[in-house]
Structures are given as C-alpha cells and as structure tokens.
Amino acid sequence: MLPQSSLLLVASLLAALPANADGIYTKKSPVLQLNQKTYGSLIANSNYTSIVEFYAPWCGHCQNLKPAYEKAAQNLNGLAKVAAVNCDDDENKPFCGQMGVQGFPTIKIVTPSKKPGKPRVEDYQGARTAKAIIDAVVDRIPNHVKRATDKDLDKWLGQNEERPKAILFTEKGTTTPLIRALAIDFLGAIDVAQVRNKETASVEKFDVSEFPALVVVSGGDSEPKVYEGELKKQPITEFLKQFASPNPDATGQAASTAAKPKKSKPSKPAKAAPKVPVVPEDEEENADAEATPEVKPAQVPVIPSIPTLATPESLESACLSSKSTTCVLALLPATSEPDAALPSAATDALTSLAEIAHKHAQRGTHLFPIYGVPGANSVSESLRSSLGLGTSDVLEIIAVNARRGWYRRYGQAEDFGLAAVEGWVDAIRLGEGAKEKLPEGIVAEPEAEKPKEEEPNKEEEPNKEEPEHDEL
Ligand SMILES: *[C@@H]1O[C@H](CO)[C@@H](O)[C@H](O)[C@H]1NC(C)=O
Numbered sequence: 001m002l003p004q005s006s007l008l009l010v011a012s013l014l015a016a017l018p019a020n021a022d023g024i025y026t027k028k029s030p031v032l033q034l035n036q037k038t039y040g041s042l043i044a045n046s047n048y049t050s051i052v053e054f055y056a057p058w059c060g061h062c063q064n065l066k067p068a069y070e071k072a073a074q075n076l077n078g079l080a081k082v083a084a085v086n087c088d089d090d091e092n093k094p095f096c097g098q099m100g101v102q103g104f105p106t107i108k109i110v111t112p113s114k115k116p117g118k119p120r121v122e123d124y125q126g127a128r129t130a131k132a133i134i135d136a137v138v139d140r141i142p143n144h145v146k147r148a149t150d151k152d153l154d155k156w157l158g159q160n161e162e163r164p165k166a167i168l169f170t171e172k173g174t175t176t177p178l179i180r181a182l183a184i185d186f187l188g189a190i191d192v193a194q195v196r197n198k199e200t201a202s203v204e205k206f207d208v209s210e211f212p213a214l215v216v217v218s219g220g221d222s223e224p225k226v227y228e229g230e231l232k233k234q235p236i237t238e239f240l241k242q243f244a245s246p247n248p249d250a251t252g253q254a255a256s257t258a259a260k261p262k263k264s265k266p267s268k269p270a271k272a273a274p275k276v277p278v279v280p281e282d283e284e285e286n287a288d289a290e291a292t293p294e295v296k297p298a299q300v301p302v303i304p305s306i307p308t309l310a311t312p313e314s315l316e317s318a319c320l321s322s323k324s325t326t327c328v329l330a331l332l333p334a335t336s337e338p339d340a341a342l343p344s345a346a347t348d349a350l351t352s353l354a355e356i357a358h359k360h361a362q363r364g365t366h367l368f369p370i371y372g373v374p375g376a377n378s379v380s381e382s383l384r385s386s387l388g389l390g391t392s393d394v395l396e397i398i399a400v401n402a403r404r405g406w407y408r409r410y411g412q413a414e415d416f417g418l419a420a421v422e423g424w425v426d427a428i429r430l431g432e433g434a435k436e437k438l439p440e441g442i443v444a445e446p447e448a449e450k451p452k453e454e455e456p457n458k459e460e461e462p463n464k465e466e467p468e469h470d471e472l
Helices: 002-016 036-044 060-075 090-098 130-139 153-158 177-185 200-205 233-240 283-290 312-319 344-363 378-387 418-429
Strands: 032-034 050-055 081-086 106-111 120-123 146-148 165-170 191-196 213-217 225-227 327-331 370-373 396-401 406-409
Touching: 032 036, 036 050, 036 081, 036 090, 050 060, 050 130, 060 081, 060 130, 081 090, 106 130, 106 418, 120 418, 146 153, 153 165, 153 191, 177 191, 177 233, 213 233, 312 327, 312 370, 312 378, 327 344, 327 378, 344 370, 344 418, 378 396, 396 418
Parallel strands: 032 081, 050 081, 146 191, 165 191, 327 370
Antiparallel strands: 050 106, 106 120, 165 213, 213 225, 327 396, 396 406
16 A cells, blocks of 8 residues: 555656756766667667666755766766766656666666667666776676787787787786777777787787787788877777778767767768767757657556555564564554655655566566565564664664574665665675574564674775776
C-alpha cells in the first residue's frame, strides 16, 4: 500500500514539473548536454566510452555533484565523453523513463561493444568524486592498441598493408588513455601499436633513442616519420591527419577547445554521423529545433512496489524467526495518517528498493526478499529501539539474517538514490561488509554469532595521486 502510493507520488511529481526548466550546466560547461537524439548519435554510436548523468535541476545531490562532474569532464577531455541529460525537460522525460531513471542523479557508463550502436550500459555506483568518476571511465576506455614485441612487430606491420601504422615506443608497460584515445580517433584508418623499450631489435630498427617516441610508417617503403612535437593529444592528432582522416567522433569534447576538424583529405565518404558534440549555441532555439512534434507526457516505468509486512506477526515469521535467512527491511517512518504522504527520502528509498527487486526479478537472479514495514508496527518499533536506530519519523533500511544472528544498517540516510542503495544491497549479496550482532530478544533462538569483519567503505578509494591521463 504505502510503497504503491509513494511510486504514484513520484510519478505525479515528475509529471507536474515545469517544462524546459533550465539545466544546471551552462553553455560554457565542459559537460556535454544531451537529449534523446544526441544521445543516440553522440553516445550510443560512438567508439568512445561515455559517462552520462541523468539529473533534475532541483535535485540537491545533482547540484552537489556538479563541481566534481565538471572537473571530471575537464580531465577526461579528449579521452572520453562526459555528458548530462536534464530529465526535467519535457522533451527528455520519455527518454529518461526508457533509460530506467528512477532517482536523481542516475549515472551511467556507456561503453562501446562489438556491435555498433549497441553499447554496454551500466550504472555507475562509485563515489561521486572527480577522481572516482575519472578512474571508472578511464578503466573502460576501449583499447585498440596492439602491444607489439620484437617477435610480432613485423607481422603486425604487414597487416592491412594500405593502412598507415603508428608505433609508440615507450618505457611503460601500460597503455595510456591518451594513446588509446588516439587509436579510437583513427580506428580503421591508422593502426596503432606500442612497443616497449626493452624490445631492442625494434628499437634499433626504427632508430629510437628517446622514449616515448611516436613513429608513423605509411605507404610501403617510404621513410618512417617521427613525431617531434609536444606529447599532447591535439598536436599529435594534427600530425596523424597527414596520413589519414580521423573518424567522425574524433576528439569528442576536445573539439570545443581544439581546432575544428576540417576534413582536409576526406578519404572515405562521411556517414551521416555527427561532427563534433557542441554545446548548443542557443538553448531555446535548439530545444525548438530538436523537439519532436509528439512530445508525450512523462512515462515513469511501472515498477511493482515491494511487498509490505504489515503486522508484527508477518514480520516475525518472514524475517525474525530463528530459521529466517537474509531479509532487507525498509522500516518506514510513522506518518500521522495511514495514507499520508511519506517524506521524500522514504519515497526515494522505496523507489530504489522496488527498482532493485524488479531488476533481479527480470534477470531471474536470486535476491533476498525486500519488504516495507509500516511505521506503526510494534515489532518495527522494538527493532528500532533495540538496534539503536533512528527515531520513528525517519526511514531506516536494514538487512537482517535472524538465523545467523546478524544485521546491517544502511548508513547513508542522506542518500537513498538507486546507485547508493543498490551498492549497499550488492555488498550484502557478495557477503561484503561489516555485520553487527543482533542483540538478544529479537530472535527467539539466535544461533552462533558471526565474527565481526572489517568495516568496509564502498566509497573509499585507495590513496592515489590525482590521475594524469593526458600524457603518453
Ligand atoms: C567508429 O569506428 C569505425 C571504424 O571501426 C569508423 O568507421 C566509424 O566512423 C567510427 N565512428 C565514429 C562515430 O567515429
């Protein structure tokens, strides 16, 4: 009952929002702003990895994310696309619904797959810091760079004979984001390899004395050309353009700061592909031009709500008997009247939990049961007091395994968005994270306790330096 009405509340809230509300990213922002159409052309059909934030301008977590997100966009400039969709804009509502957006912000990483136009889309669950976002995206930048050795360099040079070959000689064992980005820009036009300094025969053959060094072999027996400029993406791209034209989405957002990719030597017919993702010159004009005639009202996907354990008995038998295995319980705040609207945090939480349960049901993967427990339930009240949870006017999510005698409390009371809640649920599924011992008296015959584990912190990142990805 309660969850159902909460979902309706979300739906009506979304539907009631004003049309074409201003987004939170300005025209000058490094974040690329999308609608459904440009998502298709610039993201889904790109050879680049992208991160896309679905947001609403009024959402506090979205506003809080903005500085980190813009910083990530700056840092990833030319290496990946960092984009945002304003789901408050009427034009985008159906699209946000299709993308399964249930809460704001919802952040997705879109990685090209082997099938063009059918990228892999996954929810970004990590910390909302620039560094965590950058790391997650960099990890997923496609790698089309051949790592050649003395043994196979000649063979590689002999393949696709007509195609120019760029070879990066480097002391590094890893393939940097920059060289991966260059290989993406010239995918199918210039083959890219990297050779380590210890491959002495190759190093001698190309007469390389300093690392890193970039050499291009083009057209049969002509002399290899050595790149001598700065090891930055833009000048290297300019150099490589003498040998072949980059692909349509070359340089991605870098285009805004870089020279426009004029097609000096179009070597193949340009497809109806997008040129460069540009921030709209004039947002209103753009909205008019892009708006499809039949803009439908917001379509919020119908997600079945989670079941409710309304009575103390049903709660005990489902989750608190000595035989009960893991349950997730949303202990709802007590409202003055049974049908009164829940606080928005509670609505968020129920929406997230319903979405998680729905996802698993659709995939057919096992997930422990998730229940809502109304605030007026006496067992719920005693759970709160014996576990030392918050007062009955706040929502609490806990996982409890009565058979094993542990519980775990959802600790981010300020964020009940899908990503955060799903991360917590997944950690429990994987057996990660600290479990507290259930105090006496909650379960009739508690069994042996589980040893305490280290307090995990999903948001915590290993201490690393700020990433520097704009180098070879
Ligand atoms: C992606 O790479 C292919 C070559 O594999 C190229 O033909 C295509 O134009 C690229 N797509 C974009 C949008 O640049």
